[in-house]
Amino acid sequence: MPDPEGDDVISYLPSRPIPPIDSPDLPAVDIDIPNIDEDEDDELPPAYTPHRTGPASFEDDTDPSSTVHCTSPVAGKPLVQYALMLDAGSTGSRIHVYKLHNCASSPALEWEVFRQTRPGLSSYSGRPAEAAESLDELMDEALRVVPEQLRGCTPVAVKATAGLRLLGQAESAEILQAVEQRLRTRYPFQVVEDGVVIMEGKDEGVYAWITANYLLGTIGSSALPSHSTYAVLDLGGASTQIVFEPSFSTPDSALEEGDHKYTLHFSGRTHTLYQHSYLGYGLMQARRHVHNLVGFMWDFGKDGGRGLAELEEVGNPCLSKGTRRIVELEVDERTNVTMLGADVGSFEGCNRIVELVMAKDAICHVKPCAFNGVYQPSILDTFPKGGILVLSYFYDRITPLLPPLASEHTPRTLPIAAIADLATRVCAGPASWAENFAHLGEEVLDELAGRPEWCLDLTFQHALLRLGYEFGPKREIRTEKKVDDVELGWALGATIAMLDGDLECSI
Structure with missing residues (x-):
C-alpha cells in the first residue's frame, strides 16, 4: 500500500x-x-x-453459473454463490466480486474479480446523489460478471472506512442513505440488512x-x-x-x-x-x-x-x-x-x-x-x-x-x-x-x-x-x-x- x-x-x-x-x-x-x-x-x-x-479466474471459467467441484450442494444452500463487497475507502472505492461454491459445510472461494475507482465517497461532500452514482462503474462490473439467473440471490454490502466519518455524522449518513437507495432501486442484487455502513x-x-x-x-x-x-x-x-x-x-x-x-x-x-x-x-x-x-x-x-x-x-x-x-x-x-x-x-x-x-x-x-x-x-x-x-x-x-x-x-x-x-x-x-x-x-x-x-x-x-x-x-x-x-x-x-x-x- x-x-x-x-x-x-x-x-x-x-x-x-x-x-x-x-x-x-x-x-x-x-x-x-x-x-x-x-x-x-x-x-x-x-x-x-x-x-x-x-x-482460477472469471476469464478461465467456461460456466460461471456452475462449478466443477460437485454436482449437488449441502442442504439448504445453492450450488454456486456470488457475493459483492464494496470497500468505500478515503481515496477511492473498490468492489470485490466473489464466486464461491457450497460443496462442503462452509462456502469455498473459486475466484475473485476486483475493480476500483477514484475518488472516494468522502470527496462528494454535500453531494450525496453524486456519491452514490460514483459506484455505478463498480456495480456495472458486477452485472458483467454475475450470471443473470444468480443475481437475485447475490448479496451486496458497502463498508466505508473512517474517512467518511470525518465528514460528520449527518453528512456521512446522507451519503450512505443515497448509496443504499441507488443499490436497491437500480440493481438486481440483494442489499443485506445493515449492509451500507461505516465499519x-x-x-x-x-x-x-x-x-x-x-x-x-x-x-x-x-x-x-x-x-x-x-x-x-x-x-x-x-x-x-x-x-x-x-x-x-x-x-x-x-x-x-x-x-x-x-x-x-x-x-x-x-x-x-x-x-x-x-x-x-x-x-x-x-x-x-x-x-x-x-x-x-x-x-x-x-x-x-x-x-x-x-x-x-x-x-x-x-x-x-x-x-x-x-x-x-x-x-x-x-x-x-x-x-x-x-x-x-x-x-x-x-x-x-x-x-x-x-x-x-x-x-x-x-x-x-x-x-x-x-x-x-x-x-x-x-x-x-x-x-x-x-x-x-x-x-x-x-x-x-x-x-x-x-x-x-x-x-x-x-x-x-x-x-x-x-x-x-x-x-x-x-x-x-x-x-x-x-x-x-x-x-x-x-x-x-x-x-x-x-x-x-x-x-x-x-x-x-x-x-x-x-x-x-x-x-x-x-x-x-x-x-x-x-x-x-x-x-x-x-x-x-x-x-x-x-x-x-x-x-
Whole structure:
C-alpha cells in the first residue's frame, strides 16, 4: 500500500560535520523485555498454504453459473454463490466480486474479480446523489460478471472506512442513505440488512483475521486439526491491529471480558478471539511521534529549550546515515526543520527513541498489558507456537529487501530478529546499501535513497513485535500481500461473515 505522505525530500549531506544526537544526551531507557526466547527444539507450525483447484479466474471459467467441484450442494444452500463487497475507502472505492461454491459445510472461494475507482465517497461532500452514482462503474462490473439467473440471490454490502466519518455524522449518513437507495432501486442484487455502513475498527481487524485464516486453510471445512490459526497483525498509517486466538491451559483462566473479545462461529466451530486496534501507532503516526520527540530533546539540550528555527538542522538517529528530510514538527508550534541522519543514524540509536514512544511503562489497569496500558493475554502463555501473519506496511518495508522466492507458492517467512538485522543495514546508509542490497537491483537502492525514514520504519516494526507484543526474537513471521492470488485484507472476511447470516433471494 502506498505511503499517505511523500518521501521525496532527500539529498546527501554536505561534508561539514553535524553535531551528534548525543548532544543533548538521550535519557536512559530502563525497560525489561521478558525472556521469551523459544527453545530451539520447539517445532513451529508449518507454513501451510492450500491451493484451490478448478478455474482460477472469471476469464478461465467456461460456466460461471456452475462449478466443477460437485454436482449437488449441502442442504439448504445453492450450488454456486456470488457475493459483492464494496470497500468505500478515503481515496477511492473498490468492489470485490466473489464466486464461491457450497460443496462442503462452509462456502469455498473459486475466484475473485476486483475493480476500483477514484475518488472516494468522502470527496462528494454535500453531494450525496453524486456519491452514490460514483459506484455505478463498480456495480456495472458486477452485472458483467454475475450470471443473470444468480443475481437475485447475490448479496451486496458497502463498508466505508473512517474517512467518511470525518465528514460528520449527518453528512456521512446522507451519503450512505443515497448509496443504499441507488443499490436497491437500480440493481438486481440483494442489499443485506445493515449492509451500507461505516465499519468499526475492531471489525476491520477481525475480518482480516478471517480472510487470512480462511485462505491459509486454518478455518472452514477444509481446515486440518493439526493447523492452529494464525495471528494477524496489520500495520496501517494511523493505527495498527492485532488479532489472535488465545488458548488458556487452566479452567480458571480465560480471556477477560471487554471490547477486545470477539466470538466467531464458523463452519461448526467457535473461535474466541482477542483483538485490539492501537490508534496512533500506525507507521505514519509513529514517524510523527519519533520526529517530535527527537525535535523536543534536541531543542531542550540547547539552553533548556528556546524553540526550533525554521529549517534548523536536527540530528536524528532514525534517519539513515547520510540522508536528510524536511519534517514538520509540533513541539511548541508547527515548524519545518531539516532532520539529518548524518553520522548518527543507527538502529541502536533509533531503537532508544522508539522504546520511549512505545509507552511500555504506562499504567496497566487490567493485567497483563502489551504496551500503552492496553490489556493483552500473554503471548508466551496463550499463543506460544501459532503462526504470525503481518500485513500492509510490514510487507511494504520488509519484502523489497529480501531475495526473490523460489516460486510464487513459497511462503515468505523470516524470524523477527531478521528485521533488526535489516534495520541495522538500512540505517547504516548508502555504503551499507551498496554492500547488502545492490544484488536486488538499482530500483531497491533508489527506493532506499528516496525514503530516509526506512530506518525508522523497520526499527519501529521490530520494536512493535518484540517490545510491544512480546514475541520472541526467533519467532517466525510470515508476510504476504496475496494468497492464491486473492488479496489479504478485510473484504473477503466480511463477505464470509455476511454469507454466514440469513440470505434472502429475490427471483
